[in-house]
Amino acid sequence: MxxxxxxxxxxxxFLSYTEFDTMSDPHAAFRPSTPAQNDLLHAIEEDLHSMGFxxxxxxxxxxxxxxxxxxxxxxxxxxxxxxxxxxxDDVQGNGVKxxxxxxxxxxxxxLNETYTLTVQDNPLLKKHTGSTIVVTDGTTLLGADxxxxxxxxxxxxxxxxxxxxxxxxxxxxxxxxxxxxxxGMDAFDSxxxxxxxxxxxxGTQGGEVEAECFNAATVSVDFYGIPCHLGSARGKLxxxxxxxxxxxxxxxxxxxxxxxxxxxxxxxxxxxKGTLEHTSVTFHLRDFERGELDRRIEALKSLxxxxxxxxxxxxxxxxxxxxxxxxxxxxxKDPKVMESIFASxxxxxxxxxxxxxxxxxxxxxxxxxxxPTPNIFTGGHNLxxxxxxxxxxxxxxxxxxxxxxxxxxxx
Ligand SMILES: [Zn+2]
Numbered sequence: 534m535x536x537x538x539x540x541x542x543x544x545x546x547f548l549s550y551t552e553f554d555t556m557s558d559p560h561a562a563f564r565p566s567t568p569a570q571n572d573l574l575h576a577i578e579e580d581l582h583s584m585g586f587x588x589x590x591x592x593x594x595x596x597x598x599x600x601x602x603x604x605x606x607x608x609x610x611x612x613x614x615x616x617x618x619x620x621x622d623d624v625q626g627n628g629v630k631x632x633x634x635x636x637x638x639x640x641x642x643x644l645n646e647t648y649t650l651t652v653q654d655n656p657l658l659k660k661h662t663g664s665t666i667v668v669t670d671g672t673t674l675l676g677a678d679x680x681x682x683x684x685x686x687x688x689x690x691x692x693x694x695x696x697x698x699x700x701x702x703x704x705x706x707x708x709x710x711x712x713x714x715x716x717g718m719d720a721f722d723s724x725x726x727x728x729x730x731x732x733x734x735x736g737t738q739g740g741e742v743e744a745e746c747f748n749a750a751t752v753s754v755d756f757y758g759i760p761c762h763l764g765s766a767r768g769k770l771x772x773x774x775x776x777x778x779x780x781x782x783x784x785x786x787x788x789x790x791x792x793x794x795x796x797x798x799x800x801x802x803x804x805x806k807g808t809l810e811h812t813s814v815t816f817h818l819r820d821f822e823r824g825e826l827d828r829r830i831e832a833l834k835s836l837x838x839x840x841x842x843x844x845x846x847x848x849x850x851x852x853x854x855x856x857x858x859x860x861x862x863x864x865x866k867d868p869k870v871m872e873s874i875f876a877s878x879x880x881x882x883x884x885x886x887x888x889x890x891x892x893x894x895x896x897x898x899x900x901x902x903x904x905p906t907p908n909i910f911t912g913g914h915n916l917x918x919x920x921x922x923x924x925x926x927x928x929x930x931x932x933x934x935x936x937x938x939x940x941x942x943x944x
Contacts, residue, residue: 556626595710609702616682644671677913
């Protein structure tokens with residue numbers, strides 16, 4: 534790789550992708566939720582064609598798959614690399630004006646008159662003194678999540694297309710939409726992929742890889758009371774709002790998102806609305822252990838029957854839906870999946886550490902579909918925020934790492 538530098542291909546592509554207004558919309562009833570996501574997918578497809586990769590499938594539902602055939606005759610495990618083109622809507626995600634800072638001086642970065650990216654809040658900035666970082670103008674997020682991932686994968690494509698001597702097995706690039714709405718894989722047909730292993734390029738800090746995420750359940754709890762005129766309510770009214778309030782009070786506070794970290798799971802009440810007659814509450818339950826998730830679902834059911842006893846005449850129903858499951862259960866089945874990452878880290882001289890995702894990824898859904906999919910860092914920081922920044926040298930490390938991963942499978 535001595536004649537090839539990933540820095541320029543990644544930076545140029547990343548900057549051009551940030552110009553697409555691909556903020557996704559969690560309230561849209563169609564896919565992709567915003568049309569610019571398909572515009573970007575089309576632009577990526579054209580770019581792939583100009584690299585000489587003509588075998589692409591574009592799906593109107595917001596997916597692009599590119600297939601790069603093997604250039605060796607012996608059988609090699611097919612692998613895929615995946616990234617999403619949408620950006621979050623937590624702050625404004627459209628109209629991004631990325632600013633490149635070359636030879637960063639290690640000091641605070643003034644984004645605009647109001648906002649400053651400080652070293653105190655971002656001690657990792659110091660590590661990138663002298664290198665290139667990319668920041669926002671303070672009015673929007675940057676979109677390193679996950680356009681950095683897209684740019685890194687496309688830079689690998691450029692390397693492969695310009696280095697015919699680089700031996701590789703069958704490779705697929707998968708670009709998805711609406712990851713940030715939690716619906717990234719809802720319309721995805723995994724039978725379109727030949728890959729036996731996939732890697733999402735959708736992490737953060739340099740060196741971090743993730744093979745474990747939460748098991749997640751959404752539980753709807755409905756409280757049914759007996760309404761009546763409040764002036765003559767004694768002994769008759771069963772107030773569903775009081776039932777819900779009493780129920781929520783019984784849920785352990787030491788198992789809430791704000792009281793837990795690391796491997797501890799939680800209950801979180803969200804989205805409550807009600808009247809005397811009917812109150813509904815949504816709970817998000819999370820845990821790395823499936824048994825613990827199931828225990829919490831059962832605990833809510835017990836609280837439901839307790840609430841019915843406390844409010845004679847009232848009814849409580851509990852309905853759970855498993856949203857995603859811990860990908861570790863699928864990834865552990867094939868030890869070569871994580872070995873491919875750590876062995877490649879050694880080859881590329883990149884120090885790696887495994888982290889837990891206190892959330893889910895598209896890779897978790899793909900893992901459950903039978904393709905184990907760990908997650909790799911991009912070099913993006915402060916994701917979903919106007920303080921988002923990208924460390925270009927971390928992104929370059931990621932590209933070097935996945936180049937080695939391709940080599941690992943062909944060896
Ligand atoms: Zn992401």
